[in-house]
Amino acid sequence: MKNIWKLILTKAMAAAVASIIVSTMVSTMVSTMVSTFGIAYAGPESERLGHLEIADFYLAPTYSFRESRHLGSFDLGSSYVAMMWTRDPVISAVLKLGSRSLLGLPVRYGPNLNPEQVAVIEGYGQSNSDFGRFRFGLIPIAFGNEGGDVERHLTFPRSLVFQTRYMLLRDYGVSYHIANEGFFSDWTIHNGEGGPDLDNEIWFTGRLGWQSNRSFLLGLTGTTGRTTRLSTDPKGLGNAALPDAGIDVTQPARYRIVNLALEWFLRPLRLEAEGTAGEAIQGDNVVKMRALHTDLELTTGPVNWLARYEILSPRNDVSGNQIMEYSLGLSWHSRYDNSVLSLIGTKKVIENVSLDEHRALVMWRLTPVAGALAGDSGI
Numbered sequence: 556m557k558n559i560w561k562l563i564l565t566k567a568m569a570a571a572v573a574s575i576i577v578s579t580m581v582s583t584m585v586s587t588m589v590s591t592f593g594i595a596y597a598g599p600e601s602e603r604l605g606h607l608e609i610a611d612f613y614l615a616p617t618y619s620f621r622e623s624r625h626l627g628s629f630d631l632g633s634s635y636v637a638m639m640w641t642r643d644p645v646i647s648a649v650l651k652l653g654s655r656s657l658l659g660l661p662v663r664y665g666p667n668l669n670p671e672q673v674a675v676i677e678g679y680g681q682s683n684s685d686f687g688r689f690r691f692g693l694i695p696i697a698f699g700n701e702g703g704d705v706e707r708h709l710t711f712p713r714s715l716v717f718q719t720r721y722m723l724l725r726d727y728g729v730s731y732h733i734a735n736e737g738f739f740s741d742w743t744i745h746n747g748e749g750g751p752d753l754d755n756e757i758w759f760t761g762r763l764g765w766q767s768n769r770s771f772l773l774g775l776t777g778t779t780g781r782t783t784r785l786s787t788d789p790k791g792l793g794n795a796a797l798p799d800a801g802i803d804v805t806q807p808a809r810y811r812i813v814n815l816a817l818e819w820f821l822r823p824l825r826l827e828a829e830g831t832a833g834e835a836i837q838g839d840n841v842v843k844m845r846a847l848h849t850d851l852e853l854t855t856g857p858v859n860w861l862a863r864y865e866i867l868s869p870r871n872d873v874s875g876n877q878i879m880e881y882s883l884g885l886s887w888h889s890r891y892d893n894s895v896l897s898l899i900g901t902k903k904v905i906e907n908v909s910l911d912e913h914r915a916l917v918m919w920r921l922t923p924v925a926g927a928l929a930g931d932s933g934i
Contacts, residue, residue, distance in 0.1 A: 610639035659724030687733035
């Protein structure tokens with residue numbers, strides 16, 4: 556019996572000694588990390604500065620069907636969620652998550668791998684004051700009325716200029732926005748690749764416009780930049796790897812692109828039109844792109860009637876590649892314009908292709924923000 560008690564006491568003492576040793580080791584490690592790396596535990600006494608919130612939430616489950624291929628698919632379309640930390644009325648930071656396709660990687664830089672993969676699509680620090688708004692980081696690129704808009708403001712899917720990835724949507728850089736008495740301007744310096752800088756070439760995008768009480772908008776946008784083989788052909792695969800790039804990817808190129816946008820909203824009718832012209836210059840070779848789309852939306856109570864005409868000529872050096880699309884649809888709006896169910900049919904006509912493509916799109920757009928899906932440009 557005495558041996559049993561001795562065994563129990565011995566194990567109890569050993570456990571106590573082990574506990575003291577472990578506690579001492581942990582305390583020593585924490586002290587070393589604090590003194591060496593400046594890492595400290597933020598206990599209850601630490602003050603949390605500012606306010607962290609879910610600033611924007613947009614869900615757009617989508618079903619699309621192509622008659623020519625008898626293919627249908629479901630996806631989350633242009634859904635995203637954004638968090639914002641606000642330190643004070645001037646300083647804030649935004650982090651937005653969505654699919655990689657929302658970055659709009661230009662086709663000249665290669666294929667868009669894993670477009671449905673969830674990724675950080677925006678992440679920037681922001682300073683907003685009477686002197687204007689500065690953003691620094693992974694920022695939206697304000698190109699035209701459609702390109703500078705957030706996805707929840709778009710009645711139709713993005714136009715062919717963005718679907719073919721001729722223009723990007725977001726990029727690393729710095730931007731400045733200012734507005735006064737209806738006049739607005741945006742100035743952006745960015746990488747151009749829609750991601751990390753590969754060629755050390757800087758792109759510049761500027762937008763000027765005027766908006767009257769959110770019923771009329773007129774804007775002019777220009778962007779210019781250069782590419783090199785470091786960004787268009789980093790693996791040395793040549794033009795065969797990027798047949799749709801529109802340039803010789805093994806050689807430097809200079810781009811000049813301009814956009815004119817018009818939006819007119821006089822209830823119950825809303826009209827939006829955009830024209831885009833671009834040039835890719837390589838020595839004496841100039842490849843031109845032209846695009847135009849016009850949207851009409853007629854409001855009749857909770858039901859809106861939709862129509863779009865669109866034309867794209869991606870390359871003037873290749874004949875028979877003009878694309879035209881005709882779309883008709885309707886949408887049902889909730890009372891507070893935060894739930895919209897859309898049905899859109901599209902006919903796609905490609906020059907010198909006898910068989911037209913017919914598509915059907917069903918999209919349910921949802922957001923907790925009242926009035927957010929009313930088709931406002933949001934500038």
